[in-house]
Amino acid sequence: MALPPGEFIRAILFRGLVIWFGMKLVVTAGAAALRQSGETESWLRVLQLTPSAVLLLTGFVTWLVIIDAGRRNELLFLANLGVARYVIGSLAAVPSITCEIIIGLM
Amino acid sequence: MTAAPLLVAESIGKTFGTRRVLNSASLWVRSGVITVVVGRNGEGKSTLLKIAAGVLRPDFGTVRYREEHFGRARLANLASKGVFFLPEHPLLCTSFTVRDHLMMIQRRFGGGGAADTAVESLEIGELLDRSPKTLSLGERRRADIALAVARRPDCLLADEPFLRITPKDAEAVADVFRALATAGCAIALTGHEVPMLFDVADEVSWMTAGTTHPLGSPDNAREHHQFGREYLGIGL
Numbered sequence: 107m108a109l110p111p112g113e114f115i116r117a118i119l120f121r122g123l124v125i126w127f128g129m130k131l132v133v134t135a136g137a138a139a140l141r142q143s144g145e146t147e148s149w150l151r152v153l154q155l156t157p158s159a160v161l162l163l164t165g166f167v168t169w170l171v172i173i174d175a176g177r178r179n180e181l182l183f184l185a186n187l188g189v190a191r192y193v194i195g196s197l198a199a200v201p202s203i204t205c206e207i208i209i210g211l212m
Numbered sequence: 213m214t215a216a217p218l219l220v221a222e223s224i225g226k227t228f229g230t231r232r233v234l235n236s237a238s239l240w241v242r243s244g245v246i247t248v249v250v251g252r253n254g255e256g257k258s259t260l261l262k263i264a265a266g267v268l269r270p271d272f273g274t275v276r277y278r279e280e281h282f283g284r285a286r287l288a289n290l291a292s293k294g295v296f297f298l299p300e301h302p303l304l305c306t307s308f309t310v311r312d313h314l315m316m317i318q319r320r321f322g323g324g325g326a327a328d329t330a331v332e333s334l335e336i337g338e339l340l341d342r343s344p345k346t347l348s349l350g351e352r353r354r355a356d357i358a359l360a361v362a363r364r365p366d367c368l369l370a371d372e373p374f375l376r377i378t379p380k381d382a383e384a385v386a387d388v389f390r391a392l393a394t395a396g397c398a399i400a401l402t403g404h405e406v407p408m409l410f411d412v413a414d415e416v417s418w419m420t421a422g423t424t425h426p427l428g429s430p431d432n433a434r435e436h437h438q439f440g441r442e443y444l445g446i447g448l
Binding site: 108111113114117178179180182183184185186187188189190191 | 267286287288289291292296297299301302303304305306307308312313316317319320344359363
């Protein structure tokens with residue numbers, strides 16, 4: 107299993123983080139809006155997702171990072187460097203999973 | 213004696229929707245030999261090359277590289293064993309400069325002075341620090357080919373490498389392909405630029421009705437009546 111060059115690893119992780127943050131904002135805003143008025147749930151409780159929601163969010167983030175990499179012509183160049191698509195997908199999932207674990211532990 | 217093929221895509225079939233593009237097409241790529249695949253638009257040249265490179269999955273047929281069978285060939289796997297695929301559309305990523313690309317290839321595969329040689333022979337020195345977004349299509353094409361040279365592949369599959377290249381630059385590109393073949397690289401090229409392609413070709417394969425017809429040397433191909441009439445337009 108070949109890893110992408112460092113420049114690509116940094117770019118993929120950064121994009122994964124930015125997209126996760128954007129998605130998290132949308133999901134959190136949606137969850138807050140759906141709360142019944144008068145509920146006294148803490149903001150942390152709103153941020154925490156169920157495990158299946160975390161998987162769904164991470165899958166969506168990964169998909170968007172791969173679409174973006176394709177748009178930038180990166181998938182074929184990386185394949186020519188011996189980097190398989192699942193490696194790119196796995197890297198793209200790292201920020202989302204890490205941040206969700208941190209939030210879950212808070 | 214003919215060298216054994218390094219990469220073989222054999223009896224390949226591929227359908228897109230209801231349209232059958234390839235119907236038992238084959239490609240043999242031999243070390244030190246430049247094989248040119250020609251055919252009319254939509255006959256499946258690019259599809260065959262993509263399947264041989266592991267970019268597309270065939271409906272049926274097999275891909276063999278160094279005698280190893282690939283039920284499902286993938287470019288990343290083949291690339292780590294020496295294959296380089298040059299697509300018809302630009303290969304350079306928009307996020308990095310040309311120099312970044314060359315450095316990444318050099319760090320991954322070594323290659324000694326191959327990158328410098330590529331820069332010099334394709335005259336892309338002044339393009340090195342520019343983003344691919346600022347390059348013309350012809351400049352991008354030359355930079356793409358420079359990446360292939362820097363990789364020093366054992367097998368190069370190039371889809372329409374002469375597309376949008378000026379006649380002067382085409383001569384430099386042809387020299388680069390010849391040098392790679394002389395160094396033992398197995399090369400397959402597609403395209404429509406018959407004079408340029410036949411100039412570098414050792415073998416010609418004609419693709420029509422979804423299948424390939426090996427025609428031998430360029431001279432033999434020119435003398436092939438059906439090929440001359442239906443593709444070159446001779447004697448119409």
